[in-house]
Amino acid sequence: MTLRDLKIGQAGRITAVGGEGALRQHLLDMGVIPEVEVVVVKYAPMGDPIQVRIHGYELTLRLSEAERIEVSREPYVANHAYAEPLHIPHPGLGEEHLTAHERAQEHPLPKGTILKFALAGNQNCGKTTLFNQLTGSKQHVGNFPGVTVDRKSGAIKGHPDSEVIDLPGIYSLSPYTNEEIVSRDFILKECPHGIINIVDSTNIERNLYLTMQLMELGVPMVLALNMMDELKGNGGTVRINEMEAALGIPVVAISAAKNEGIDELIEHALHVAHFQEPPQRQDFCSPQEHGGAVHRCLHAVMHLIEDHAEAARIPLRFAASKLIEGDALVREALHLSQNELETVEHIIQQMEQERGLDAAAAIADMRFNFIRNLCRQTVVKPHKSKEHVRSLAIDRILTGRWTAFPAFLLIIGLIFYLTFESFGAWLQEMLESGIDWGVAAVDQLLTDAEVDAAVHSLIIDGAFAGCGAVLSFIPYIVLLFFFLSMLEDSGYMARIAFVSDRLLRRIGLSGRSIVPMLIGFGCTVPSVMASRTLPSVRDRRLTILLSAYMSCTAKVAIYAFFAEPVFGNMAWLAMVGLYLLGIVTGIAVAFVAKTLVMKGEAVPFVMELPNYRLPGIKNVAHLLWDKTSDFLQRAFTVIFVASIVIWFLQNFNFHLQMVDPAGDQSILAIVAGVVAPIFEPLGFGDWRVATALVSGFMAKESVVSTIETLSAGVPVTDILSNAGIICLMVFCLLYTPCVAAVAAIRRELGNKYALYTVLLQCSVAWVVAYIVSLFL
Template sequence: MSIKIALAGNPNSGKTTMFNALTGANQFVGNWPGVTVEKKEGKLKGHKDVGIMDLPGIYSLSPYTLEEVVARNYLINDNPDVILNIVDGSNIERNLYLTTQLIELGIPVVVAVNMMDVVEKSGDTIDFGKLGKELGCEVVPVSALKGNGVKEAAEKAVKTAKRNSGVKILHSFDNRLEEWLSEIEKRIGINVPDEQKRFYAIKLFEGDNKIRNLMNIVPDVSDIVSKAEKELDDDAESIITDARYKYISSIIGGCYKKNKKKKLTASDKIDRVVTNRWLALPIFAVVMLIVYYVSVTTVGAWATDWANDGVFGEGWNLFGIWVPGIPVLLENLLNAIGTADWINSLILEGIVAGVGAVLGFVPQMLVLFIFLAFLEGCGYMARIAFIMDRIFRKFGLSGKSFIPMLIGSGCGVPGIMASRTIENDRDRKMTIMTTTFIPCGAKLPIIALIAGALFGGAWWVAPSAYFVGIAAIVVSGIILKKTKMFSGDPAPFVMELPQYHLPTVTNVLRSMWERGWSFIKKAGTIILLSTIVLWFLQGFGFEDGSFGMVEDLNNSVLAKIGGVIAPIFAPLGWGDWKAAVAAVTGLIAKENVVGTFGVLYGFGEVAEDGAEIWGSLAASYTAIAAYSFLVFNLLCAPCFAAIGAIKREMNSAKWTWFAIGYQTVFAYTAALAIYQIGNLFTGGEFGVWTVTALLIISAFIYLLFRPGKESNTLKVNRKVMRV
């Protein structure tokens, strides 16, 4: 008989770390049926018959967000055998709010008090035996980050599930509230199991209409609720919330002893600097500058050079032994077999040149992903969302909008999906439209290619690409918020600032590998197929009156197609058919931009001196034109997968096309202004397109500074909770 364990807890309580520790590699990720909230399932290590479901991080079982609805519906409808509730021990009082709701469900509960290393370091003490007795369930101390108590918590959960012992509800509210809830329980009658009557009674008291529809329970409790609200002079939901916290406070007093001599924590001291009103942004800029400098210009560049020149080039010297690169090995193998010329061309000039050009940048991406995983794991990225809230709120967005953008730095798809946590529909739509302005992992090869081939590996190119994305979001926020369809106050922003801590090497490497493997899989599927198609289109055409393989690329089918669309991009400085085709193929997958150049410029081939043929690319474009090309590809419509995510989240074809159109027009006008003005300052001629660029800049300035038709004074409280 299999056992189902539901892992539940607040965001930032260490739930994901706990899940990884319990399941190891025995897990898979998918979406909940009918919705796009990510779910993780896995098998408990050492127990083939024990499954673990990692529920979304939630603060309560009240259905305010999609995550809370999904978590509650799973617990009620799927009937897990036991709930393993992860509680942050450093802020136990707030975390126990969810615990009281989980206990009311009547499902066996085991509470794992996490972050005990932080609790012990602060000098606080918790009486777990007494706390368990008060709650009526098992309570286990855990430090998921260090692996302490993880196995014990899992074993307790398994044993509790096998006993199939429901939780006896020991907690109670004041006498008047108990009488009202008991009356509602009587009216519910036999419609729900006895062990769940308390949960349903409370939800009906709070006026939760969704819970009524869940099992067709529609008792008339309005008279009880009206009486309670009149007697206590408060709304029903606030009455329950206040009663919960009073109960939690009553049991915490005897179980949790705080260190009265506690000094300012290290996290507080660090935050005095990194979240300082004046220093926060410069520090953030320096941090990202270092991240991209190391990832793209130094360590990452050295690793990528080795991959491009060695693995996908002529070869490399390994402890005095010369190891041929993949192109050389394949060419020798094909010559030995005696394959046809077109097969040699397909493999060497198509697949190896295209896919190899993309995979050659994997080392840079892995270095970047290590940095991002470390910044997320140590708690700094949570501070960035808080810092950016200060800026975004002035432009009509809240820090909630920056969270999807942080996630989108790995991949735009989960970044877009993360926008669902924004309750305000207008803010959510605007966030979806601007999230992909942040360079994702797939755009890093484009940045690295332009920086290496056109700017000689200049240190400033990669960081500037990141800040161009930030600037595009800020400008878009100002402009769009002044329109009728996006006007209004931004959504309130409540977030947690976890204690700073060093993430484990395992968690950092796991995060790096998950992001990197996703990129590699795409190279082996979408990009592989794209390069084969590109190889055919650029290798075949009409030459000397007949269709077949061509010697001159300008006679190929691809050149003819590119020649039709190339004039559109001529004002941007890169109006040749090769660049135009590369930009269009980037809609399939952004990595295709590099793969296309790899096929068209022969990155897979090796010159006589062993160097990559990047010179031909550098000779085709000026530095200004190359930067214009970079900006356009960073800001224009994202890949097909991200467009699909936009369609799912917008749930409207009209809004999806509007988002794609806005992104593309914004990218085109920005790239046009950069090239035309930059070209003017570097000795170019003054012409019609220069005038157009000046008009575009003037229009941007007007839209930025004009008063909004429905401007509101933004007086939204920003609340930060320390965990």
């Protein structure tokens, strides 16, 4: 009997986990291991994937994966005794620091050393909230070398001689995704002085799995038990002193959202890092468990590879366990001889025979056994989690069979309405009139001061007209990012992936691709970067290809500018239509690419469904500030430069004499006149439009500023017909992404693919705009 055969509400005990390679390892890392109980919660609206409850959390996987998991309906009977709960007296006054700090192993760093910390944890455990609490507003955003994985860092508040690096949210240190490889490479190669491991205490069993792997790295470490307020609110708790004693690292109960326990966490983190106190425990295998098969295997391999691990600078225990799990990267780094490799193989075979499980499952089982024992000794579980019950109730509608898709359309429709019509439009109008007033005031000042006509024009028609036109669209951009971050932080984005998986599989993608695609509505750059969470290159390529068709917020400025004069009050509906056209075109392109070029199957869909949570105001504010400042930076750099250059080209001829900017004697008019005929069949073969489209490659907002600058006050409806304007909007929707997005694609997939993307999108845009022109 397999997991697929269980009906909704039925429970089963896993007896074997089939499959192979990275996916199987990922399933094991997520806690899908033999002898664990699993309950089927529901099926997605289209009948696939399936939602199950395991280790107290919700996991989704496809039926094809569920088919490989064998289950039995017999109850589990432990063949070994669990440890009894520990009882350790609470430390007395002034003894708080003595429990988990081993003075004998201290190697204090010289004073003045900048203490570097890695902040590591599972996804959805409150890591970003903790990072914001630790660092405040002083954060730097960059990349991990070689890959486009975000690297956020910042000094701990009040401790300028420290640096916290926010690692990506990961479930284990197995090389399943780029993020997991980046995280372990960072810890192994950049040697942070300490690790702050954040754990969701309401889902402690699954979260501690990563903790154990981090402890194997031998780096000084502090364990932060987040969401303790929630756990205690539901009647549960964690015996902190007992957990410290069992793990040999400082354990601190915190609530990142409420800023509770953060000071104590910082104190412990600085202490272990400064005194270089490694975890007192790294050995989690037991000689008593299942005849000690795993224990003997691990220790035998450790002895065998000791010199190789030292030479490769990989912590011994970590190297041994990864080698046994079959981690190809560690195996390669160790440079073992053929003889040694064969010996390792023999040791593993012996263990598998004695344990009755394959090596990867045996190691995962050993870790989870330790965790189960630890939790029995130190964790008082709540009877029921209010947050979980609430999530299940919400999911009855948001992932319900008949309600999931209408709810999704309703939510997205509401977001668009609020952003582009009601609230957003009001804010935009306010800002626009403010900018117009400011420009008019400066204009008057310059006139009064009898400023030279050329300089006057440079300031007003060049710099102010260009930047001002773009700045007025800030409300749209900020609001759309606000709603997207709300979707992501609340946990709804994961539900959208669950609901849409089967639909996306028809175009060769998995539900996980929906996240980068939705982010694409905000900005293509983070959307391209978000595709890194997909474990297959094929899926990453296809997702990036599709994401580029999701209309980014910068294009909103273009639509709003052109739609208003043509559609009047119905402009917002035209904008929704453009968004839909982008989606349909993207799907069509992806479908053709899947059929002709990128053949193959989508990556497996194994994903956690976190409880719904209200996003933290601070987190959202941080994100909005990031996006707004990024937009302002672009407005005052790229667009400023582009506006000045365009003003110059528009106002001078090839003999550097000033000419009429609206005439056809300027450099710009002559050059753009060469390109313009390409757009003649589409109804916008005007040199000013051609110039605007070229400048749009720098930044999409530039299209508007360029048209504003070039039209010199002439309404756009006097330059183009209504049909031409509509075709222009369609072309802008689909043509090449901006230079920043192309650069992100180049970093992610290489030069060739970035060039293909640009050429493909321009061609598709021309063809679709031409088709639209035939109907108008």
